[in-house]
Amino acid sequence: MAMVDVTVRGAGIFGLSIAWTCARRGARVQVIDPFGPGAEASGGLVGALAPHVPENWNAKKAFQFDSLILAEGFWADVEQTGGLSAGYGRTGRLQPIADDRALELARAREATAAELWQGKARWQVRPRLELGPWAPPSATGYVIHDTLTARMHPRRACAALAAALAARGVEITPEGADRGTVIHATGVAGLEELTAHFGKVVGGAVKGQGALLRFDAGPEAPQIFADTVHIVPHADGTLAIGSTSEREFDDARSTDAQLDAVIERALAAMPVLHGAAVIERWAGLRPRTKSRAPMLGAHPLYPGQYIANGGFKIGFGMAPKVAEVLADLVLEGRDTIPQEFRPEASL
Numbered sequence: 079m080a081m082v083d084v085t086v087r088g089a090g091i092f093g094l095s096i097a098w099t100c101a102r103r104g105a106r107v108q109v110i111d112p113f114g115p116g117a118e119a120s121g122g123l124v125g126a127l128a129p130h131v132p133e134n135w136n137a138k139k140a141f142q143f144d145s146l147i148l149a150e151g152f153w154a155d156v157e158q159t160g161g162l163s164a165g166y167g168r169t170g171r172l173q174p175i176a177d178d179r180a181l182e183l184a185r186a187r188e189a190t191a192a193e194l195w196q197g198k199a200r201w202q203v204r205p206r207l208e209l210g211p212w213a214p215p216s217a218t219g220y221v222i223h224d225t226l227t228a229r230m231h232p233r234r235a236c237a238a239l240a241a242a243l244a245a246r247g248v249e250i251t252p253e254g255a256d257r258g259t260v261i262h263a264t265g266v267a268g269l270e271e272l273t274a275h276f277g278k279v280v281g282g283a284v285k286g287q288g289a290l291l292r293f294d295a296g297p298e299a300p301q302i303f304a305d306t307v308h309i310v311p312h313a314d315g316t317l318a319i320g321s322t323s324e325r326e327f328d329d330a331r332s333t334d335a336q337l338d339a340v341i342e343r344a345l346a347a348m349p350v351l352h353g354a355a356v357i358e359r360w361a362g363l364r365p366r367t368k369s370r371a372p373m374l375g376a377h378p379l380y381p382g383q384y385i386a387n388g389g390f391k392i393g394f395g396m397a398p399k400v401a402e403v404l405a406d407l408v409l410e411g412r413d414t415i416p417q418e419f420r421p422e423a424s425l
C-alpha cells in the first residue's frame with residue numbers, strides 16, 4: 079500500500095480509534111483537537127461494553143457484535159504499544175430477572191444467543207446462588223449471565239490510545255492544517271454543524287450523568303445491569319454507576335438530583351454498595367444522530383472528506399469496528415458500511 083496521509087479531526091474515542099487503526103495499517107496520521115484527547119463525551123467514567131439483546135438481528139446488532147469481539151485484541155494491542163492500561167476486561171454481566179414473564183423471555187434468548195453469537199459468547203439463565211456473593215438479589219432467584227459484555231475505563235482508554243499513537247509517532251495537536259484525507263470525528267459539535275446547515279435536526283446532544291464510587295469488587299467481577307442502571311466494577315478498585323439520559327438540559331457539565339436518583343437505584347439493586355464513597359460525579363453530552371445509529375461515510379458538507387459520528391450511548395463499544403470500516407474505506411477504497419449507518423439515514 080502506498081503511504082497515505084490522514085488527518086483526523088476530533089480526539090474522542092471515535093477519532094482516536096480511527097487514527098490508531100489507520101496508523102497500524104501504515105498510514106501517516108495526525109490528529110487535531112483544540113481540547114485534546116477525551117475532552118468531551120469520551121472523557122467519562124462508565125465504560126460498559128454491553129451487547130444488544132440477542133434477538134431480532136439486524137445490521138446494527140451485527141456490527142456491534144463484531145465490534146465487541148474485536149475489542150479484546152484491539153485494546154490488548156493499544157495497551158501493549160503505549161504501555162498504559164485502558165481498563166479493558168471481558169468480565170461479563172449479570173442481570174436480575176424480576177418475574178416469570180422475564181424469566182421465560184430470558185430463556186428464549188438463551189437459544190437465540192447460541193445461534194446469533196456463533197459460539198463466541200454465552201447468554202445463560204442461571205440460579206443466582208451459583209454465582210457467589212457479587213450476584214445481584216433477584217426476585218425469581220435467577221439472573222442472566224452473559225460472557226460477551228466487557229468493561230473499560232473511558233478516560234483511561236483515551237489516554238491509552240493517545241500513548242499508543244505517540245509510540246507510533248502520531249501527533250495530537252490543538253490546531254493545524256489538513257493533510258491528506260480528512261475524517262471528522264467531532265461528536266456533538268459535528269452534528270450541530272449539520273443541523274445548522276440543513277436547517278432541520280440531523281443530530282444533537284443527549285446529556286448523561288454518571289458517578290464513580292470507591293468500591294473494589296475484584297478484578298473479575300462482572301458488571302450488573304439492573305433497573306436500567308449500569309453498575310461497572312473497574313480494574314482499579316473503583317466502580318462506576320450510570321447513567322441519566324436527558325434530552326432537555328440547561329448546563330452540559332453539571333450533575334444534580336437526577337444522578338442522585340440513579341445512584342439510589344443502584345444501591346437498591348446492589349445493597350452491598352451501601353456506604354461506598356462517591357468519589358466523582360461527571361456529566362457529558364452523547365452525540366446522537368436523528369436515526370440513532372452511527373453516522374459513517376462521506377461527509378455531507380465537505381466533498382472528498384469523511385465523517386464518523388453518532389456513537390450515542392455505545393460509542394466505546396462500537397469504536398473498534400467503526401475504526402475498521404473507516405480505515406477500509408479511506409485507505410483501501412473498500413466500503414463495508416451498513417446502509418443504516420450512512421449519513422443519508424439522518425438527513
Ligand SMILES: Cc1cc2nc3c(=O)[nH]c(=O)nc-3n(C[C@H](O)[C@H](O)[C@H](O)COP(=O)(O)OP(=O)(O)OC[C@H]3O[C@@H](n4cnc5c(N)ncnc54)[C@H](O)[C@@H]3O)c2cc1C
Nearest residue numbers: 088090091092118119120125126265286389392393394395
Ligand atoms: C454519562 C455517559 C455515559 C456513557 N456510557 C457509555 C458506556 O457505558 N459505554 C459506551 O460504549 N458509551 C458510553 N457513552 C457514550 C460514549 O461516551 C460516546 O458515544 C462517545 O464518547 C462518543 O465519542 P466521539 O469520539 O464520537 O465524541 P466525543 O468524545 O465527544 O469527541 C469529539 C471530539 O471532537 C473535538 N472537536 C469538536 N469540534 C472540533 C473541531 N472543529 N476540530 C477538531 N476537534 C473538534 C472535541 O473536543 C472532542 O474531543 C456514555 C456517554 C455519557 C455521556
